[in-house]
Amino acid sequence: GYDLASKNLTIDDVLTALSDYSEKRDEMLEYILLEEYI
Structure with missing residues (x-):
């Protein structure tokens, strides 16, 4: 985790x-798209 306040x-x-x-x-996104179209 990056501490942006650092x-x-x-x-x-x-x-x-x-x-x-x-x-x-x-x-x-690729995983979600593949799951939706297969």
């Missing part, structure tokens, strides 16, 4: 968290 947070930390979230979201 003073030590860097741009890289934010980008990493966002890319991780994006990948997980995409995987979930």
